[in-house]
Amino acid sequence: xxxxxxxxxxxxxxxxxxxxxxxxxxxxxxxxxxxxxxxxxxxxxxxxxxxxxxxxxxxxxxxxxxxxxxxxxxxxxxxxxxxxxxxxxxxxxxxxxxxxxxxxxxxxxxxxxxxxxxxxxxxxxxxxxxxxxxxxxxxxxxxxxxxxxxxxxxxxxxxxxxxxxxxxxxxxxxxxxxxxxxxxxxxxxxxxxxxxxxxxxxxxxxxxxxxxxxxxx
Numbered sequence: 001x002x003x004x005x006x007x008x009x010x011x012x013x014x015x016x017x018x019x020x021x022x023x024x025x026x027x028x029x030x031x032x033x034x035x036x037x038x039x040x041x042x043x044x045x046x047x048x049x050x051x052x053x054x055x056x057x058x059x060x061x062x063x064x065x066x067x068x069x070x071x072x073x074x075x076x077x078x079x080x081x082x083x084x085x086x087x088x089x090x091x092x093x094x095x096x097x098x099x100x101x102x103x104x105x106x107x108x109x110x111x112x113x114x115x116x117x118x119x120x121x122x123x124x125x126x127x128x129x130x131x132x133x134x135x136x137x138x139x140x141x142x143x144x145x146x147x148x149x150x151x152x153x154x155x156x157x158x159x160x161x162x163x164x165x166x167x168x169x170x171x172x173x174x175x176x177x178x179x180x181x182x183x184x185x186x187x188x189x190x191x192x193x194x195x196x197x198x199x200x201x202x203x204x205x206x207x208x209x210x211x212x213x214x215x216x217x
Contacts, residue, residue: 031189074107
């Protein structure tokens with residue numbers, strides 16, 4: 001019960017900390033934006049694949065009618081190949097910005113088409129897209145460091161440090177509980193948008209649970 005009471009006490013304390021609540025809202029907003037932009041990009045890619053697939057069927061139908069035999073039609077006509085985004089691509093787009101996920105090929109001069117891809121913005125490819133994976137890998141650790149680095153110093157500057165130390169039997173456990181509660185609040189704020197995005201995208205519960213475990217770890 002001591003652990004539960006200590007965690008409850010620290011939870012009540014951090015909820016009264018306006019700076020911490022502000023950072024929680026920042027994490028929630030940034031994670032929501034990352035998930036929303038990922039869902040929008042995935043939907044755009046799926047719409048592009050659907051449109052190109054229909055155009056590809058029309059083009060090949062016209063090519064088949066203009067050739068004298070099936071071999072020539074198969075040899076000279078274009079064929080659309082594509083890699084559809086997965087149900088978890090909204091959170092981690094991976095190399096889809098730099099590697100081609102749609103390609104029109106034909107049997108004529110096939111070797112020279114292997115490394116062709118759509119031109120993209122090289123600066124965007126260098127920086128990387130702001131998806132949920134980018135947010136968790138680069139932004140979230142910085143926020144955690146900023147929130148946790150001055151727990152004792154802030155209490156000293158506020159004049160509460162000696163009173164806090166005197167009110168607990170083990171002052172080291174006090175800072176551990178406080179760090180645990182603050183970290184849990186930040187991680188929960190990051191996982192909530194991921195969960196909603198996964199539900200909207202049809203991601204399996206196992207995949208979402210695995211992703212949440214990676215975020216926590």
